[in-house]
Amino acid sequence: MTTLxxxxxxxxxxxxxxIDRNGQRLALANVVAGVVLxxxxxxxxxxxxxxxxxxxxxxxxxxxLVASHGATMLLFxxxxxxxxxxxxxxxMLLNARMxxxxxxxxxxxxxxxxxxxxQWAMLTGRATVMFTAYPPLTAHWAYYLGVLLFxxxxxxxxxxxxxNVLTARRERTYEGxxxxxxxxxVAAAVIALYSLLTGAVAYGLLFLxxxxxxxNVDPATYxxxxxxxxxxxxxxxxxxxxxxxxxxxxxxLGGRPVNEGLSRFAFLLLIAFIHLGxxxxxxxxxxxxxxHRIMNTSYLLYLAVLASLIHxxxxxxxxxxxxxxxxxxxxxxxxxxxxxxxEPGFSSLVLSIVYFGFIAGVTGVLMGTMxxxxxxxxxxxxxxxxxATVVSGxxxxxxxxxxxxxxxxxxxxxxxxxxxxxxxxxxxGGLVILTAAMLVAGQLGVxxxxxxxxxxxxxxxxxxxxxxxxxxxxxxxxIGALMAVAGGIMYVAVMVLTLLKGEHTDRPDAGLGFAFxxxxxxxxxxxxxxxxxxxxxxxxxxEAPTEDRRPRRWAKFEAPGTYVxxxxxxxxxxxxxxxxxLNLARAWPVG
Amino acid sequence: MASDxxxxxxxxxxxxxxxxxxxxxxxxTLLPPRRRWWTALGPDERRWLTIAFVWCLIxxxxxxxxxxxxxxxxxxxxxxxxxxxxxxxxxxxxxxHQIGEREGAxxxxxxxxxxxFLQANQFAFRPVLQLERDETYRLLxxxxxxxxxxxxxxxxxxxxxxxxYLYVIEITPDRTGEFPxxxxxxxxxxHHVMTGLIVVDGEEA
Ligand SMILES: [Cu+2]
Numbered sequence: 001m002t003t004l005x006x007x008x009x010x011x012x013x014x015x016x017x018x019i020d021r022n023g024q025r026l027a028l029a030n031v032v033a034g035v036v037l038x039x040x041x042x043x044x045x046x047x048x049x050x051x052x053x054x055x056x057x058x059x060x061x062x063x064x065l066v067a068s069h070g071a072t073m074l075l076f077x078x079x080x081x082x083x084x085x086x087x088x089x090x091x092m093l094l095n096a097r098m099x100x101x102x103x104x105x106x107x108x109x110x111x112x113x114x115x116x117x118x119q120w121a122m123l124t125g126r127a128t129v130m131f132t133a134y135p136p137l138t139a140h141w142a143y144y145l146g147v148l149l150f151x152x153x154x155x156x157x158x159x160x161x162x163x164n165v166l167t168a169r170r171e172r173t174y175e176g177x178x179x180x181x182x183x184x185x186v187a188a189a190v191i192a193l194y195s196l197l198t199g200a201v202a203y204g205l206l207f208l209x210x211x212x213x214x215x216n217v218d219p220a221t222y223x224x225x226x227x228x229x230x231x232x233x234x235x236x237x238x239x240x241x242x243x244x245x246x247x248x249x250x251x252x253l254g255g256r257p258v259n260e261g262l263s264r265f266a267f268l269l270l271i272a273f274i275h276l277g278x279x280x281x282x283x284x285x286x287x288x289x290x291x292h293r294i295m296n297t298s299y300l301l302y303l304a305v306l307a308s309l310i311h312x313x314x315x316x317x318x319x320x321x322x323x324x325x326x327x328x329x330x331x332x333x334x335x336x337x338x339x340x341x342x343e344p345g346f347s348s349l350v351l352s353i354v355y356f357g358f359i360a361g362v363t364g365v366l367m368g369t370m371x372x373x374x375x376x377x378x379x380x381x382x383x384x385x386x387x388a389t390v391v392s393g394x395x396x397x398x399x400x401x402x403x404x405x406x407x408x409x410x411x412x413x414x415x416x417x418x419x420x421x422x423x424x425x426x427x428x429g430g431l432v433i434l435t436a437a438m439l440v441a442g443q444l445g446v447x448x449x450x451x452x453x454x455x456x457x458x459x460x461x462x463x464x465x466x467x468x469x470x471x472x473x474x475x476x477x478x479i480g481a482l483m484a485v486a487g488g489i490m491y492v493a494v495m496v497l498t499l500l501k502g503e504h505t506d507r508p509d510a511g512l513g514f515a516f517x518x519x520x521x522x523x524x525x526x527x528x529x530x531x532x533x534x535x536x537x538x539x540x541x542x543e544a545p546t547e548d549r550r551p552r553r554w555a556k557f558e559a560p561g562t563y564v565x566x567x568x569x570x571x572x573x574x575x576x577x578x579x580x581x582l583n584l585a586r587a588w589p590v591g
Numbered sequence: 592m593a594s595d596x597x598x599x600x601x602x603x604x605x606x607x608x609x610x611x612x613x614x615x616x617x618x619x620t621l622l623p624p625r626r627r628w629w630t631a632l633g634p635d636e637r638r639w640l641t642i643a644f645v646w647c648l649i650x651x652x653x654x655x656x657x658x659x660x661x662x663x664x665x666x667x668x669x670x671x672x673x674x675x676x677x678x679x680x681x682x683x684x685x686x687x688h689q690i691g692e693r694e695g696a697x698x699x700x701x702x703x704x705x706x707x708f709l710q711a712n713q714f715a716f717r718p719v720l721q722l723e724r725d726e727t728y729r730l731l732x733x734x735x736x737x738x739x740x741x742x743x744x745x746x747x748x749x750x751x752x753x754x755x756y757l758y759v760i761e762i763t764p765d766r767t768g769e770f771p772x773x774x775x776x777x778x779x780x781x782h783h784v785m786t787g788l789i790v791v792d793g794e795e796a
Binding site for chain 1: 618619620621622623624625626628629630632633634635636638639640642643644646647648650651653654655657658661662663664665666667669670693694695696715719727736737738740742743744745746747748749750751753754755756757758760761762763764765766771773774775776777778779780781782783784785786787788
């Protein structure tokens, strides 16, 4: 018996979950490493934005910064956070133990080494090939190897995740089926497996070429494999983000899935069809036939879009049902008005969903429409789109859940709750400005990844972007970027201060509006008591109780407010689809 | 958030740890569901699912419909070609149709309706093309070194250019003027000087 060391697990006073200490430490380490990289990538963003406004940075360095910013944010920050979330979901949420913790630590070390190798190559100018690394452009072998080590690390983490889940199942640490959040993480991990495998082929080929083992990598074949991960990784982000959305509904409102079956079905659709979307990136490439393009770009009849549309309903519906059960039953939107808008997890959740749906999702489907793709391929529109998906969508959702994960896992009080309350609004506000301006710029033809929009070094000059609205729009891009970075700094500050200065406590929910576990039971008991008093008073004064005043024809609806909201969203979608085709019709006839 | 509304749907929350649940209010997205979790869809869910699926089918057929009604279609025709062979074809094409020079680059006026070569390489598109308005040309595009992006401005039509692949892009300029081509696929440290030009002559509309 080990009496001298701390027990391998503890019971969380807030959630009631049994928390395995190995799982806790590993989840925390991966999340914190992710936050460090987020901070680094954010600093690069400042420089990239200021160069546009005249900060003297050489072209060479600007491209290095863009390359590193892309890899740091898209690969390292998001995937490290996701590995942390996988460890968290497969241990804490299942009351289960972390299997093979030593392997997990070695794996973590390997990922860190991979990151350092890739960053060294990028920042010393040995790998200015961008995240896409299209051959025949070549980089130093250390870049490819670094990214490969990192990717293999994520692959191993996914396998550890499945091992944890299977062990929990065998040891019966949870009853029946997996919680919906863990189910969503399973979807993310399955998508990660096949995405990372195709990515390993793509970068593996380039690595072999860089050390002279093979001579030539066919550029079109490479693109097919690369986008298996380039797009696939974004689908991992999507699935993980949806899982986090469900978790935030549970943490901030005490929500439950309105229909478990439907939400799970949507995750299945994602697993089955979303990888087809990788062809979005090849829509104006030579070498592919029409049916191939249409079948794949439509995710086979848009079945993966259907999955997103299901979640777009299910998650707000879960919020609405939870709020109505709390007594906000009156009008169509009283539940929304009375929602905890000051709770950082809730505001992050709502801003992330709204932004992901209205901007990211809609622009994504438009870009992925075969003929429309000609209008935006490689313009700043694409950059606007993916800042809407992975930054205001995924990153904001991850920030939101951090406000609960970090205190729960580190058993410390969140420091800077006031700053945390403002943070999602500042961050999302900056991103609204940034992405809207990028989308407009892309429509005007502004290309991505171009150091000098005045083309001052070209023999045949291009003055298109020096005059007209473009300079003003690029200024707005920079302002949005700086504001978003300010929101990012607030987030990093709260995280760092909590870890370094947060007071140790066994009730880390202090200061936060937790609506799950012990705090939720306490709240319900108090509400019941209050209700009892109110009923007694109402009997005395003969007041009629507040009734449900939603329109009669929606009486059978579980979430009438949500139904109206999603119809409004669909209307926006339809209008944008028509506008995009009007734009297409104005271009030269082409075919 | 404190509520000033009477809690009419007063939850009856009790029950011990998170792993147990009795009524609906003890369910959570974070906890295992009931044993039987496939339940019938509510009326709002059923309607939304139907509407959403119909919209997905419209999006899908939309691409085929546009193939029937639109003038702007994704080019499909493409061939494999060795970069050296392509460079030789471009050379021959320029020799045959060159009419002048502009900023050191050959200006070429191919006959209307003909095949027109356009070469992308680090860091220029060549030659400068002089086309007639409302005539259709088959642009034969490829790269002799790395990947590039052909971005025709301000028309804003964008295509990927790969070495080893010949992409046939049929265009019909429908307005006159000078139309710069910029490279919008990162192709090396001179990416931001990579430009080209199409001049469209003809009567003003
Ligand atoms: Cu280029």
